[in-house]
Amino acid sequence: MAQRLGAPFCRRGRAPKLAAGDPLSPPAVLTALILILAGLALLAVVAVPLARFAWAGLVVHGFCLFAAAVLAGVGLAVLLAGALPVQALPLGVPALVAVDALSAWFLLLLGLAAACSALFGLAHPLAAPRLLAAYPLFLAGMALALVAADGFTLLLGFEAMSLASWVLVAADHAQAENRHAARRYLAFALLGGVCLVPAVGLLGGVAGDLSFAAIRVAPPQGWVAAAVLALVVVGAGAKAGLVPLHNWLPLAHAAAPSHVSALMSGAMTKVAVYVLARLLLDLSGPAQPLWWGVPLLVLGAASAVLGALRANLEEDGKTLLACSTIENIGLICLGLGLAACFRAADLGVLAGLAAGAALLHALNHAMFKSLLFLGMGEVAHGAASRRLDRLGGLIHAMPWTAGAVLVGAAAAASLPPLSGFASEWLLLQALLAAWRVGDLAFQVLGVAVVAAAALAAALAAAAMVRLFGLVFLGRPRTPRAAGAVDGPMPARLALLLPAALTILFGLLPGTLLGLAEGAVQVLVPHGMVERSGLAMVRVGDGGARYWPLALTLLLAVVGGAIWWLVRRRAPAGVARGPAWDGGFMAPPQHLPFGDPVTQPSAAGFGQPLRRMLGGSLLAAHESVEMARPGDPGAARVTSGFTDPSEARLLAPLARLRDALAARAEQLRDLPLTATLMLPFGTLVALLALAAWLEAG
Amino acid sequence: MTFGSTGYDIAHLLGGGILLLSFVLLYQRRLEGVIGAFAIQGGLLAAAAAWQGWMQDEPGLYVTALLAFGAKALLIPLALRLLLRRLGLHRTVEPALGIGPSLLAASALVGLSVMVVLPVTAGQAQALTRENLALALSVVLLGMLMMIGRRNAISQVIGLLSLENGLILAAIGVRGMPLVVELSTAALVLMLALVAGIVVFLLRDQLATLDTDVLHGHQGERHQGERHQGERHQGEGP
Numbered sequence: 001m002a003q004r005l006g007a008p009f010c011r012r013g014r015a016p017k018l019a020a021g022d023p024l025s026p027p028a029v030l031t032a033l034i035l036i037l038a039g040l041a042l043l044a045v046v047a048v049p050l051a052r053f054a055w056a057g058l059v060v061h062g063f064c065l066f067a068a069a070v071l072a073g074v075g076l077a078v079l080l081a082g083a084l085p086v087q088a089l090p091l092g093v094p095a096l097v098a099v100d101a102l103s104a105w106f107l108l109l110l111g112l113a114a115a116c117s118a119l120f121g122l123a124h125p126l127a128a129p130r131l132l133a134a135y136p137l138f139l140a141g142m143a144l145a146l147v148a149a150d151g152f153t154l155l156l157g158f159e160a161m162s163l164a165s166w167v168l169v170a171a172d173h174a175q176a177e178n179r180h181a182a183r184r185y186l187a188f189a190l191l192g193g194v195c196l197v198p199a200v201g202l203l204g205g206v207a208g209d210l211s212f213a214a215i216r217v218a219p220p221q222g223w224v225a226a227a228v229l230a231l232v233v234v235g236a237g238a239k240a241g242l243v244p245l246h247n248w249l250p251l252a253h254a255a256a257p258s259h260v261s262a263l264m265s266g267a268m269t270k271v272a273v274y275v276l277a278r279l280l281l282d283l284s285g286p287a288q289p290l291w292w293g294v295p296l297l298v299l300g301a302a303s304a305v306l307g308a309l310r311a312n313l314e315e316d317g318k319t320l321l322a323c324s325t326i327e328n329i330g331l332i333c334l335g336l337g338l339a340a341c342f343r344a345a346d347l348g349v350l351a352g353l354a355a356g357a358a359l360l361h362a363l364n365h366a367m368f369k370s371l372l373f374l375g376m377g378e379v380a381h382g383a384a385s386r387r388l389d390r391l392g393g394l395i396h397a398m399p400w401t402a403g404a405v406l407v408g409a410a411a412a413a414s415l416p417p418l419s420g421f422a423s424e425w426l427l428l429q430a431l432l433a434a435w436r437v438g439d440l441a442f443q444v445l446g447v448a449v450v451a452a453a454a455l456a457a458a459l460a461a462a463a464m465v466r467l468f469g470l471v472f473l474g475r476p477r478t479p480r481a482a483g484a485v486d487g488p489m490p491a492r493l494a495l496l497l498p499a500a501l502t503i504l505f506g507l508l509p510g511t512l513l514g515l516a517e518g519a520v521q522v523l524v525p526h527g528m529v530e531r532s533g534l535a536m537v538r539v540g541d542g543g544a545r546y547w548p549l550a551l552t553l554l555l556a557v558v559g560g561a562i563w564w565l566v567r568r569r570a571p572a573g574v575a576r577g578p579a580w581d582g583g584f585m586a587p588p589q590h591l592p593f594g595d596p597v598t599q600p601s602a603a604g605f606g607q608p609l610r611r612m613l614g615g616s617l618l619a620a621h622e623s624v625e626m627a628r629p630g631d632p633g634a635a636r637v638t639s640g641f642t643d644p645s646e647a648r649l650l651a652p653l654a655r656l657r658d659a660l661a662a663r664a665e666q667l668r669d670l671p672l673t674a675t676l677m678l679p680f681g682t683l684v685a686l687l688a689l690a691a692w693l694e695a696g
Numbered sequence: 697m698t699f700g701s702t703g704y705d706i707a708h709l710l711g712g713g714i715l716l717l718s719f720v721l722l723y724q725r726r727l728e729g730v731i732g733a734f735a736i737q738g739g740l741l742a743a744a745a746a747w748q749g750w751m752q753d754e755p756g757l758y759v760t761a762l763l764a765f766g767a768k769a770l771l772i773p774l775a776l777r778l779l780l781r782r783l784g785l786h787r788t789v790e791p792a793l794g795i796g797p798s799l800l801a802a803s804a805l806v807g808l809s810v811m812v813v814l815p816v817t818a819g820q821a822q823a824l825t826r827e828n829l830a831l832a833l834s835v836v837l838l839g840m841l842m843m844i845g846r847r848n849a850i851s852q853v854i855g856l857l858s859l860e861n862g863l864i865l866a867a868i869g870v871r872g873m874p875l876v877v878e879l880s881t882a883a884l885v886l887m888l889a890l891v892a893g894i895v896v897f898l899l900r901d902q903l904a905t906l907d908t909d910v911l912h913g914h915q916g917e918r919h920q921g922e923r924h925q926g927e928r929h930q931g932e933g934p
Contacts, residue, residue, distance in 0.1 A: 671909060671911075671912040672908050672909065672911055672912060673844055673847075673908075673909065676840075676843055676844045677844055680840045680841070680844055683837075683840075684805070684808065684837070687808055687809070687812045688808060690812050690816070691808060691811040691812045691815075694811075694812070694815040694816065695811070695815070
């Protein structure tokens with residue numbers, strides 16, 4: 001049975017399969033994977049009694065680090081050696097797991113992000129029992145969702161992930177805004193489940209066989225396909241943070257502990273992307289029409305622009321990073337949607353390019369966003385605040401963190417030769433080829449999406465400049481920021497590991513694309529990402545090329561030359577003087593680090609963009625209150641913005657909920673006969689429905 | 697065993713008789729008539745159970761038959777008659793739904809249950825079981841209809857008990873149904889009847905009527921002594 005089901009996975013194996021006698025034979029690898037999952041679940045159970053001891057945090061995070069390493073190792077092994085066949089989980093219910101190239105790619109991503117997060121957890125062991133219980137469960141849920149080979153297991157893992165991460169978001173529930181964030185997070189998680197369960201049911205069809213192999217044999221068609229598309233885009237999109245359903249993301253990431261935010265942003269949103277890719281591109285079959293990819297394309301572009309714009313206006317470091325996550329998820333979904341469209345138009349090479357770019361960007365984003373969140377956690381730990389207006393000048397106080405965050409911010413701003421540039425460049429190359437699809441409407445859409453993606457990339461760069469400048473440059477805005485110090489060695493390692501990987505992935509996009517080829521084949525059976533090597537990535541059949549290593553060399557040579565020239569031309573003996581304070585008077589005694597007003601504030605830095613774009617997109621407002629004549633008080637500028645989803649989507653939904661609740665309340669006031677009539681009428685209606693269905 | 701064999705015919709006749717008495721219950725205008733029809737229905741149910749016990753060679757069903765006869769045909773009707781006499785009620789039924797419309801609705805419900813049950817069980821069970829299930833579902837639905845269509849508390853209690861008759865009819869028709877299911881259902885219904893009897897007494901005591909519609913005006917109230925507190929809870933919206 002297992003072998004028969006495993007066939008569709010096996011055919012995609014690029015390299016010859018591992019021999020049975022090999023110590024790394026498929027059953028052994030899969031058994032290791034299942035053991036790790038069981039170990040994580042067991043750890044979640046024993047973490048509660050263990051939490052009384054001081055070393056519980058070390059044990060839990062240490063085991064999670066080990067599990068993450070195993071997950072990444074399994075992912076890498078499968079990517080190198082070929083897919084693992086389907087195997088049943090020993091759960092007592094029919095639950096199948098398998099690891100094909102797509103799962104393996106996301107497992108690798110999950111393992112790397114979780115390793116960084118667990119390292120940070122080791123450096124700052126927390127003792128709250130529910131955190132220690134939920135963290136391994138969160139990890140296990142994500143891994144289970146990734147290795148699932150049937151709809152039931154996929155949903156089981158996905159919901160375990162949602163529930164565990166809700167507990168983690170609600171970790172610091174003493175504060176009202178964290179409770180609010182957790183409640184909203186739970187509402188969106190429920191929405192995801194409510195949409196994904198019927199979607200998987202529809203994919204299972206009349207026979208109800210939920211295994212992926214059976215679904216691939218009979219992909220959805222007609223209105224079922226449209227319903228599946230809508231449900232999956234809403235269900236998985238709510239988890240990934242696609243635009244109208246992104247509202248929970250900035251709240252939840254700010255509320256969760258830093259290493260959990262890193263894992264949520266780096267890995268959990270990617271699991272949702274994996275579900276989107278798996279259900280829409282793989283299981284729904286390659287025979288879907290052109291419009292199949294359009295919702296992802298449009299929503300992705302909208303998310304990219306809105307997320308990047310909000311990142312320029314937020315004043316809390318982690319909220320800013322969460323908005324940047326919305327942008328990057330938008331770009332990834334845009335790539336997936338584009339791949340689906342190209343596939344429908346029989347442009348296999350371009351479809352492979354778009355899918356490869358999306359997968360590569362998912363991995364790169366997982367790394368640099370984990371890095372940025374962990375760096376921001378380190379800053380919050382050292383300087384006791386995440387508000388940009390209370391930080392500043394940390395490059396002197398926290399050089400390790402500053403260096404690592406600089407790498408992450410530069411990657412998020414997609415500067416070459418870092419990883420963000422490679423994947424966004426590939427994505428833009430694929431987008432620029434959108435005119436190759438014959439449909440005129442699609443060509444127009446493609447032009448609009450290119451403009452949106454380019455705008456988003458530029459806005460993201462501006463947001464990262466703002467983040468780094470306000471947090472690490474200038475002078476400290478508070479005494480606490482001046483007294484910050486770098487974290488202990490494990491915390492530095494947790495930052496250096498993703499920073500090193502970000503640089504490495506930036507240097508080797510061709511190698512990574514080669515590694516991802518199996519995963520691309522799953523999404524786009526006829527697509528390919530050939531002509532990528534160690535030194536060069538060549539896209540499509542045009543002449544666009546990217547030599548990351550050569551570019552790095554060039555940048556290094558030019559940079560070295562400039563440095564040398566400056567040193568050469570500089571006068572000998574540099575004297576350090578006090579920083580120029582813009583002509584303001586000397587700071588008063590109680591502000592030994594200078595008056596913060598003499599430095600740009602977070603709101604002031606974002607003002608140009610708020611005035612240019614915020615008015616129409618984010619309903620930004622700004623007003624000046626002058627002091628009354630004769631009043632010596634200062635004039636005050638108040639400015640702010642509201643997310644459009646708040647007013648357009650959530651407020652009407654809340655009104656609808658209240659109206660429905662009021663209607664339901666009226667049921668309590670019914671007379672006895674009507675109360676009896678209600679269940680009787682329902683029963684008769686259901687019987688009539690059953691009779692009608694039998695007759696029909 | 698199909699149509700034409702004696703066993704089938706008698707079982708079918710008894711089941712049909714029970715259903716017919718459900719109709720009789722619906723068009724009775726006097727409470728004595730309702731109680732009498734209910735007693736006959738209980739007797740028929742006992743006979744049906746005994747017949748099934750003989751056909752299926754299942755001694756447990758004789759116990760069911762005995763219980764049904766003792767409780768449904770003798771004890772409960774007797775108790776209800778005593779109650780009527782004790783309370784000195786005006787003995788006409790006050791239907792919320794007219795007699796004609798309720799009979800029409802009842803016919804439609806029987807049609808519905810036949811349409812639901814017969815196709816579902818096609819090719820899966822014996823003809824007798826299928827017919828029996830359809831009859832039982834009809835009796836259940838008619839019992840519910842009676843509870844809705846009558847305003848008098850005693851009629852509503854009888855509707856509930858007749859609904860339970862339908863459940864027992866379904867249970868005895870299926871081969872291999874454990875005796876404990878039937879016994880526990882019967883025990884449940886006896887408890888329900890007991891509670892309903894107490895409610896009837898209380899209704900009579902406190903409100904001097906058996907018309908359950910009157911209860912609507914007193915929704916959300918507590919005991920007399922606590923009424924001033926209870927009124928705060930009454931009809932409070934969100």
